[in-house]
Amino acid sequence: MSVKSLMKVVIARESVSLDVQFIHSSERTQFRPYFSLRIPFHPSLFLAIDLMATPALDVITKFSLSLSPFSPISLFSLSSLFCVSDNRIRSDIEFVVQQQEDDDEMQIPHPDDDFDAPVVDDRPSFTWAVENSKIPNEYMVSDIFNVAGYKWQIFIFPKGNNIPSHLSIYLDVVHPQTLPYGWRRGVHLGFTVVDQNNRESSFRKETQHQFNARESVWGFTDFMLVDKLHDPSSGFLIDDFFIVEVDVKVLDYWSHDSKKETGYVGLKNQGVTCYMNSLLQMLYNIPYFRKAVYHMPITENDVPFRSIPLALQTIFYSLQYSDISVPTEQLTVSFGLDLHSFVKHDVQEFSRFLCEKLEEIMKGTVVEGTIQQLFEGYFVTNIECINVDYKSTSKQSFYDLQLDVKGCRDVYASFDKYVEVEYLDYKYDTEDYGLQDVRKGYLFIDFPPVLQLQLNRFEYDFVQGTMVKCDGPSKYV
Numbered sequence: 001m002s003v004k005s006l007m008k009v010v011i012a013r014e015s016v017s018l019d020v021q022f023i024h025s026s027e028r029t030q031f032r033p034y035f036s037l038r039i040p041f042h043p044s045l046f047l048a049i050d051l052m053a054t055p056a057l058d059v060i061t062k063f064s065l066s067l068s069p070f071s072p073i074s075l076f077s078l079s080s081l082f083c084v085s086d087n088r089i090r091s092d093i094e095f096v097v098q099q100q101e102d103d104d105e106m107q108i109p110h111p112d113d114d115f116d117a118p119v120v121d122d123r124p125s126f127t128w129a130v131e132n133s134k135i136p137n138e139y140m141v142s143d144i145f146n147v148a149g150y151k152w153q154i155f156i157f158p159k160g161n162n163i164p165s166h167l168s169i170y171l172d173v174v175h176p177q178t179l180p181y182g183w184r185r186g187v188h189l190g191f192t193v194v195d196q197n198n199r200e201s202s203f204r205k206e207t208q209h210q211f212n213a214r215e216s217v218w219g220f221t222d223f224m225l226v227d228k229l230h231d232p233s234s235g236f237l238i239d240d241f242f243i244v245e246v247d248v249k250v251l252d253y254w255s256h257d258s259k260k261e262t263g264y265v266g267l268k269n270q271g272v273t274c275y276m277n278s279l280l281q282m283l284y285n286i287p288y289f290r291k292a293v294y295h296m297p298i299t300e301n302d303v304p305f306r307s308i309p310l311a312l313q314t315i316f317y318s319l320q321y322s323d324i325s326v327p328t329e330q331l332t333v334s335f336g337l338d339l340h341s342f343v344k345h346d347v348q349e350f351s352r353f354l355c356e357k358l359e360e361i362m363k364g365t366v367v368e369g370t371i372q373q374l375f376e377g378y379f380v381t382n383i384e385c386i387n388v389d390y391k392s393t394s395k396q397s398f399y400d401l402q403l404d405v406k407g408c409r410d411v412y413a414s415f416d417k418y419v420e421v422e423y424l425d426y427k428y429d430t431e432d433y434g435l436q437d438v439r440k441g442y443l444f445i446d447f448p449p450v451l452q453l454q455l456n457r458f459e460y461d462f463v464q465g466t467m468v469k470c471d472g473p474s475k476y477v
Helices: 226-230 258-262 274-284 287-294 308-321 329-334 347-362 370-375 411-419
Strands: 002-011 015-025 034-040 044-052 062-067 073-085 088-099 125-131 144-147 150-157 166-173 184-193 203-212 217-225 241-251 377-385 391-398 400-404 428-430 434-436 438-446 452-456 458-461 466-469
Touching (some): 166 184, 166 241, 184 217, 203 217, 274 308, 287 308, 287 370, 308 329, 308 347, 347 370, 347 400, 347 452, 377 428, 400 411
Parallel strands (some): 002 062, 400 452
Antiparallel strands (some): 015 034, 073 088, 125 241, 166 217, 184 203, 377 438, 458 466
């Protein structure tokens, strides 16, 4: 006889959501008591779980906890005690929580005295004349302004938010903790630093975001180079002032029925999983891949939080038949990774990780070999000596290709750059002629039915000592 528990706890600003499933099995019986509750948030919480059990039950073999890491509150300590008395399972779980401290991402502070700050009249844009010499070392906050009945303010980091080479700028919802539970505001926003000599040369970036309790601040960490702002030949900084404009358009997401308008619904972002969502939606729209996922075998004892096939099947089924956006927490938990681990992945790394997982799961089933059949291609690497008659050729497989974007007008130019001959800046060790100067090139011999292209839009800038995004246009067709 055994009992295992599956528990999901999400701690938000206003409340705690708790989902628990105990699976009790024996040789003769199996039952799955399940309950869900939501209680008001308090800095110290005490939760008691009380479930019926059989007299023979005296050991709980497994307890697992999944805490949502994108919440503004994180788990600080946990103590739990399981015991059986009077034929009942008794679990007393005490949570002590505190504000999350994340070393990888700086939290945007809210001034304590801004309740009495002046509020600018409601208008679709806001102009802020920033006196450069008066900016504190860390950040500066604008006056509060109204757009569509909502209060906003701007944060500027003159020396960057963890990126000293760039000015960082963010739009912030004022006092998000006072807003109703479940609030959200869809916004299209644009930031502009005005060239005061020639407005057509102004620097501008736009983005779109749905503000909510988890993401009440949004903007650009690498908005513009600090050196560009201070360049005397530009018109950005005149008489110690630079001008920032932000235009905000509040979008009515509630009136938009994605299923009705497009026939599709999206995936919910867990906070750092936009790259995963993009990949999953791409894979879902490959009919052969979707069919293979549906044919992966599962058992009646599988649960989505512990079974990758079932979690993936659930997501694909919901994308096909649901009328609302689909959550992905079951899949991420089934991988055995938390979201902090996911931060380290980019979409290419995650694609390879997922393909390796699925290849392993599909072995010995009716869909074995699906990943190779869909995504595997081949190219030949040619290495040729310049000064002697020596040539080396090797055949290699690939599941995806990473193409450079910088300096390439379209994807065909990126392919040309990928296969162009490269003269190596180091000596190549040959068996017969020793170290030699060589040139290297690639020749594609077989493309897969589904060719995955990863566009490399970042490169290392040795002057700035950081990765810089390539913003140039690139045509895909």
